[in-house]
Amino acid sequence: MSDHKEPNPKEQQLKGFHNHNESEPLTTDQGTKVTDTSKSLTAGERGPTLMEDFHLREKITHFDHERIPERIVHARGFGVHGEFQVYESLNDLTSASFLQDPNQKTPVFVRFSTVVGSRGSADTVRDVRGFATKFYTEDGNFDLVGNNMPIFFIQDAIKFPDVVHAIKPEPDNEVPQASAAHDTFWDWVVQNRESAHMIMWLLSDRGIPRSFRMMEGFGVHTFRLVNADGQTHFVKFHWKPTLGVHSLTWDEAQKLAGTNPDFHRQDLWDAINNGEYPEFELGIQVIKENEQFDFDFDILDPTKLWPEEQVPVRVVGKMTLNRNQDNFFAETEQVAFHIGNVVPGIDFTNDPLLQGRLFSYLDTQLLRLGGPNFHEIPINRPITPVHNNQRDGFHRMTINQGKVAYSPNGLQHNNPQPSSSGEGGFEHHPEHVDGAKVRRQSVSFQDHYSQATLFYNSLSDHEKRHLYKAFHFEVGNVKDPSIKQQVVEMFNHVSHTLAKQIARGVGVKEPEPVHDGANPTPSQALSQANTTYSPKTRKVAILLGEGFEYHEVDQFMNEMMQNGVHVEVIHQTLGEVKSANQEPVMVHQNYATTHPVMYDGLFIPGGQQHIDQLLNHYEANTFVKEIFVHAKTIGASQEGVGLLANNLPESFQTAPEQATDQLFEDLGIITARTNDLSSFSQTFLTALSKHRHWERETIDTKQA
Numbered sequence: 032m033s034d035h036k037e038p039n040p041k042e043q044q045l046k047g048f049h050n051h052n053e054s055e056p057l058t059t060d061q062g063t064k065v066t067d068t069s070k071s072l073t074a075g076e077r078g079p080t081l082m083e084d085f086h087l088r089e090k091i092t093h094f095d096h097e098r099i100p101e102r103i104v105h106a107r108g109f110g111v112h113g114e115f116q117v118y119e120s121l122n123d124l125t126s127a128s129f130l131q132d133p134n135q136k137t138p139v140f141v142r143f144s145t146v147v148g149s150r151g152s153a154d155t156v157r158d159v160r161g162f163a164t165k166f167y168t169e170d171g172n173f174d175l176v177g178n179n180m181p182i183f184f185i186q187d188a189i190k191f192p193d194v195v196h197a198i199k200p201e202p203d204n205e206v207p208q209a210s211a212a213h214d215t216f217w218d219w220v221v222q223n224r225e226s227a228h229m230i231m232w233l234l235s236d237r238g239i240p241r242s243f244r245m246m247e248g249f250g251v252h253t254f255r256l257v258n259a260d261g262q263t264h265f266v267k268f269h270w271k272p273t274l275g276v277h278s279l280t281w282d283e284a285q286k287l288a289g290t291n292p293d294f295h296r297q298d299l300w301d302a303i304n305n306g307e308y309p310e311f312e313l314g315i316q317v318i319k320e321n322e323q324f325d326f327d328f329d330i331l332d333p334t335k336l337w338p339e340e341q342v343p344v345r346v347v348g349k350m351t352l353n354r355n356q357d358n359f360f361a362e363t364e365q366v367a368f369h370i371g372n373v374v375p376g377i378d379f380t381n382d383p384l385l386q387g388r389l390f391s392y393l394d395t396q397l398l399r400l401g402g403p404n405f406h407e408i409p410i411n412r413p414i415t416p417v418h419n420n421q422r423d424g425f426h427r428m429t430i431n432q433g434k435v436a437y438s439p440n441g442l443q444h445n446n447p448q449p450s451s452s453g454e455g456g457f458e459h460h461p462e463h464v465d466g467a468k469v470r471r472q473s474v475s476f477q478d479h480y481s482q483a484t485l486f487y488n489s490l491s492d493h494e495k496r497h498l499y500k501a502f503h504f505e506v507g508n509v510k511d512p513s514i515k516q517q518v519v520e521m522f523n524h525v526s527h528t529l530a531k532q533i534a535r536g537v538g539v540k541e542p543e544p545v546h547d548g549a550n551p552t553p554s555q556a557l558s559q560a561n562t563t564y565s566p567k568t569r570k571v572a573i574l575l576g577e578g579f580e581y582h583e584v585d586q587f588m589n590e591m592m593q594n595g596v597h598v599e600v601i602h603q604t605l606g607e608v609k610s611a612n613q614e615p616v617m618v619h620q621n622y623a624t625t626h627p628v629m630y631d632g633l634f635i636p637g638g639q640q641h642i643d644q645l646l647n648h649y650e651a652n653t654f655v656k657e658i659f660v661h662a663k664t665i666g667a668s669q670e671g672v673g674l675l676a677n678n679l680p681e682s683f684q685t686a687p688e689q690a691t692d693q694l695f696e697d698l699g700i701i702t703a704r705t706n707d708l709s710s711f712s713q714t715f716l717t718a719l720s721k722h723r724h725w726e727r728e729t730i731d732t733k734q735a
């Protein structure tokens with residue numbers, strides 16, 4: 032973790048643009064002090080406003096022009112600063128300067144985003160998440176503009192406007208917002224079978240992450256690494272979160288969209304402010320030039336991943352996100368990513384989606400940021416000097432001196448001069464290219480189902496259950512019955528079981544089995560169930576009525592805090608709540624200001640009076656039920672077990688007495704019979720670190 036005593040070069044640069052208003056007189060944009068900013072200049076107290084009121088006109092005009100076009104995709108996002116360090120030199124693979132020295136910290140700015148929704152849409156919608164990283168390296172900016180899924184909907188960039196038009200709100204009524212659950216999208220899907228694999232990821236739990244801090248990132252495309260000797264390797268980039276990969280349940284995601292549409296940005300902002308810096312390890316998968324045809328997929332096809340069992344991920348460095356932005360508009364909104372921002376040592380391949388993206392990003396910034404000088408906006412500036420003959424345009428900041436704005440030139444001794452590759456100039460890999468001009472796709476791009484099946488086969492039971500439900504919702508919202516039937520037929524090529532599940536859920540004919548592909552062995556890396564577990568930074572609610580056991584609450588809170596878990600006390604009213612021995616505890620939330628979907632776990636301490644109160648309180652009972660249904664860890668001690676039992680499904684009440692404790696623990700329900708909670712807290716923490724207890728979903732919850 033960085034202590035921030037020494038600002039890194041990017042921070043130093045940004046500081047030069049900071050503007051603090053404290054203790055400063057209010058001025059116009061021209062620097063003239065103003066006497067009043069709340070009353071217009073009028074002819075008489077009740078008279079008309081005067082044209083000469085330059086302050087009024089400037090203030091309102093600026094306001095009228097405050098908005099810029101939102102991004103055509105990835106409109107809603109949130110940016111944070113950080114640093115990247117490589118673990119060991121990668122000089123065998125690349126000459127990129129920021130990948131050489133383990134002691135060097137490279138400043139980064141990361142923008143996480145959703146894809147489909149408008150700028151004001153909710154964070155927790157089902158969608159792909161953008162994961163774009165700008166590395167401010169000593170050789171210029173390198174942008175790794177990736178997503179939280181390793182593949183994409185299409186194989187050719189020319190289809191991008193079509194898929195985006197199909198998934199965005201329908202054009203006649205602009206409904207639905209931030210959702211794929213409508214006719215035009217699924218009509219597009221069934222016409223574009225290459226999307227099968229990506230649809231599987233989108234409808235899996237990956238589409239509803241618990242936190243930006245708990246999702247993977249992928250560069251998606253196949254890039255090229257080039258070393259100082261000009262040798263190249265094909266590479267895929269990965270970001271692996273040290274907190275593991277976790278998701279919300281669909282029901283939570285829906286409720287969060289209403290109760291806290293800023294859930295993900297708030298979570299990231301709070302974590303960084305608390306000093307709980309999110310960390311992502313950079314991983315690379317590498318394929319040698321001469322091995323590129325050794326696979327049963329085309330390594331240039333962006334609808335295919337490289338199975339980690341075949342091409343292991345080498346973990347090569349770590350990114351620590353350690354500083355929140357100062358100003359959302361100046362930084363998150365104005366940051367301009369471009370997949371074409373590469374540095375010597377990193378190069379492109381012929382992946383057709385990558386090639387198409389190379390056109391799009393510069394173009395979109397010209398519109399969005401109003402001209403060709405957006406690289407001068409502070410967040411976009413490289414930390415290296417910029418010298419060239421590009422001039423003028425809207426909002427030019429640099430004052431270029433001298434007469435010469437062309438090259439070659441004699442008047443300025445041909446400066447600024449190009450550099451050879453030995454001097455650090457970017458040299459494109461001299462790949463031999465030869466071919467007829469055609470609008471045709473390679474046959475090696477035509478298998479659309481094998482990896483979709485690989486993904487399906489790799490999911491755990493609960494992930495499969497969630498996938499079925501997602502299909503039921505998404506396709507169930509399609510109005511045209513023929514589209515629904517075509518979806519079933521399409522996904523019958525992925526898995527017959529899946530297709531039957533979809534058909535049942537959306538009320539169309541079940542298909543006959545098809546036998547047209549292999550049945551790949553599962554890949555461990557594709558299931559979230561196999562990722563790291565940690566209770567750190569999780570949030571636990573404690574429900575309190577008057578008269579609780581103080582000792583239990585105190586001990587539990589301390590144990591949680593020592594293990595990096597956040598605890599919030601919830602009571603009917605804000606202020607203080609008193610224990611049985613009159614000890615006050617500060618209340619963080621009442622039932623109106625919070626909701627069970629904001630927490631990862633729940634603790635109900637003992638104390639007869641407090642439990643009697645909570646038992647009679649509708650919202651407290653509902654709270655317990657929701658936490659149970661969302662498969663989160665629940666702890667209850669002594670009389671607290673009474674409130675818990677009151678809200679468990681009937682099948683729990685009838686569990687055989689001797690089996691009860693074990694059954695409860697396996698399902699993430701921890702109970703204590705004494706008021707010494709030390710071993711209880713440890714069991715609770717272990718359960719919390721599992722994220723959820725999905726087996727609970729298979730229990731009959733009629734009574735919960």
Ligand code: HDE
Binds near residue numbers: 105191252
């Ligand atoms: Fe993008 N994409 N994209 N995209 N993309 C944009 O650039 C585009 C694709 C991704 O936080 C736009 O500045 C085309 C894949 C991210 O500011 C635009 C194609 C991947 C972000 C654009 C793709 C991405 C964008 C919109 C098909 C994952 C947000 C605003 C070939 C590897 C960056 C902007 C941020 C943004 C075009 C496909 C990731 C229009 C033509 C595949 C994370 O230029």
